[in-house]
Amino acid sequence: MSNGVVANGASADQTHTASQRYLSTRGEDSGFSFEEVVLKGLASDGGLYIPEAIPSAENWESWKDLSFTDLAFNIISLFVSPSEIPSEDLKEIINRSYATFRADEVTPLVNLQGEVHLLELFHGPTFAFKDVALQFLGNLFEYFLVRRNEGKTGRDRYHLTVVGATSGDTGSAAIYGLRGKKDVSVFMLHPKGRVSPVQEQQMTTVLDANVHNLAVTGNFDNCQDIVKALFADPEINSTHKLGAVNSINWARILAQTVYYFHAYFSLLRQQPSTFKLGDKVRFAVPSGNFGDILAGYFALRMGLPVDKLVIATNENDILDRFFKTGRYEKKPTYGSKAEGGLEQDGVKAHEDGVKETLSPAMDILVSSNFERLLWFLAYQFASSAGMDDEWNKKQAGQEVSSWLSDLKNKGGFGPVYKDVLEAARKNFESERVSDQETLDTIKALYKEVGYVLDPHTAVGVEAARRTQKRALAEEGAAKHIISLSTAHPAKFASAVELALKEEPEFNFQENVLPPEFVGLDKKEKRVSDVANDWKAVRDVVRQQVEEEFKALGY
Numbered sequence: 001m002s003n004g005v006v007a008n009g010a011s012a013d014q015t016h017t018a019s020q021r022y023l024s025t026r027g028e029d030s031g032f033s034f035e036e037v038v039l040k041g042l043a044s045d046g047g048l049y050i051p052e053a054i055p056s057a058e059n060w061e062s063w064k065d066l067s068f069t070d071l072a073f074n075i076i077s078l079f080v081s082p083s084e085i086p087s088e089d090l091k092e093i094i095n096r097s098y099a100t101f102r103a104d105e106v107t108p109l110v111n112l113q114g115e116v117h118l119l120e121l122f123h124g125p126t127f128a129f130k131d132v133a134l135q136f137l138g139n140l141f142e143y144f145l146v147r148r149n150e151g152k153t154g155r156d157r158y159h160l161t162v163v164g165a166t167s168g169d170t171g172s173a174a175i176y177g178l179r180g181k182k183d184v185s186v187f188m189l190h191p192k193g194r195v196s197p198v199q200e201q202q203m204t205t206v207l208d209a210n211v212h213n214l215a216v217t218g219n220f221d222n223c224q225d226i227v228k229a230l231f232a233d234p235e236i237n238s239t240h241k242l243g244a245v246n247s248i249n250w251a252r253i254l255a256q257t258v259y260y261f262h263a264y265f266s267l268l269r270q271q272p273s274t275f276k277l278g279d280k281v282r283f284a285v286p287s288g289n290f291g292d293i294l295a296g297y298f299a300l301r302m303g304l305p306v307d308k309l310v311i312a313t314n315e316n317d318i319l320d321r322f323f324k325t326g327r328y329e330k331k332p333t334y335g336s337k338a339e340g341g342l343e344q345d346g347v348k349a350h351e352d353g354v355k356e357t358l359s360p361a362m363d364i365l366v367s368s369n370f371e372r373l374l375w376f377l378a379y380q381f382a383s384s385a386g387m388d389d390e391w392n393k394k395q396a397g398q399e400v401s402s403w404l405s406d407l408k409n410k411g412g413f414g415p416v417y418k419d420v421l422e423a424a425r426k427n428f429e430s431e432r433v434s435d436q437e438t439l440d441t442i443k444a445l446y447k448e449v450g451y452v453l454d455p456h457t458a459v460g461v462e463a464a465r466r467t468q469k470r471a472l473a474e475e476g477a478a479k480h481i482i483s484l485s486t487a488h489p490a491k492f493a494s495a496v497e498l499a500l501k502e503e504p505e506f507n508f509q510e511n512v513l514p515p516e517f518v519g520l521d522k523k524e525k526r527v528s529d530v531a532n533d534w535k536a537v538r539d540v541v542r543q544q545v546e547e548e549f550k551a552l553g554y
């Protein structure tokens, strides 16, 4: 590791290109360095950080034979000035982050059926796509903290207090990325009883002193709201230096951009007769918080030939409703079937509007990263007025602030301007997949090709198959589509078993369960129950960090 090339917490300067400087989607903050946005997570005006410009990957074609880690280095370097992380250090961080994966290719592409391909993102330590970004983010935090803490002792050290919300996968991936790391405490809030048993076990059986699991009486959105309330509280934010591991943290999105390029190049190698360099591909992405698919949008904007990004939602379908109506509203406007509404298949809907589905990691009312896409759409719209770039950015920030304020105060906003919606539809289309369709898809793929899908992946595959059918009808030929496989099926045993229980050959223990999960349920656990109240969570954070400090002799 090189010694402090950049001053602690330095803002972006002339050594940073526009894509290496960051601004807030709500317009108040700009000129940040990568280190600042990674450590801060959320901007102080409540907005999310985005690069001031999206760089074009000018020689992306020449990357086609690179390994995953070399590709990651080329892509990530476009967004991080070498004055902040010297190239050799960045390479070392990347190599270390992906050495923990079980697959040599890190994110292998497999042909599922016909022109439908699966991008397997679950070969990391916790068997979910979050590992791709969180192994990297854990090592980044460590790198910055070692540099900031040189020569410092005890309470003078910069101690990061990570607070995150999880519906199960981010929590375990963040915990595995940060366990045992010096100068970081990690607090993960999950909705009590609403994560799968394996997810719960993965999180709560990690007993490192810096890991704290909080089971919140509420849903995932409540956990996310508590995290945002903590970030908005100037007191705890300054005394405890809060950090984010959710996809509000820009480094999460950045790391995920890599596998869109990698998948494209894998397809090129696997389908040489029907897919050539420069051909467009589609991606179908099971979506909740909109982080994974947003990474695809960045890849597209950087120049990767992407035809469409297909958003696949479960019955918590705020995104699908936006793309159909232009309105972004927390609560569905439709009610139960008995009321003449559209609710399908007897899915349990909580009073708060969140439905409990078979793909629980996507049981989300509000998709936090959608704010980043909204900024780019508003910026594009503002740019058509012919004013200067500073004005365009200011307008975009104001527009996003006003939309987000309506979302908070009135439960929604829209319809957005026609041009904004059309611009969104140019790159995205959306599909809503019910629980019954999820089960049918798991069953169909098992019967047809013997592949066991996890329920989230099945939502994406069903969306991919619908898109394929449309392309076939409209254009007379099926196109290659890459569906993102976001979790290993063993993480969601009950949905998989429900789908496949009547298949005579199917045996969950033998066909699905990885050895790493055996005995997890017998391990010792540590978890604290907390009320759905951000001040109560703040007290727990203060108290548990204090106990950690005392144990360290600080």
Ligand SMILES: Cc1ncc(COP(=O)(O)O)c(C=O)c1O
Residues within 6 Å of the ligand: 128, 129, 169, 170, 247, 286, 287, 288, 289, 290, 291, 292, 293, 361, 362, 456, 457, 486, 487
């Ligand atoms: C297994 C799985 N699939 C899909 C998603 C949705 O991804 P995103 O929230 O980035 O849209 C999640 C959670 O984020 C997940 O854990």
Ligand SMILES: N[C@@H](CCOP(=O)(O)O)C(=O)O
Residues within 6 Å of the ligand: 165, 166, 167, 168, 169, 170, 171, 245, 246, 247, 248, 288, 289, 291, 361, 362, 368
């Ligand atoms: N499905 C997620 C929810 C949090 O999403 P994130 O990508 O913003 O961290 C989870 O698994 O926790």
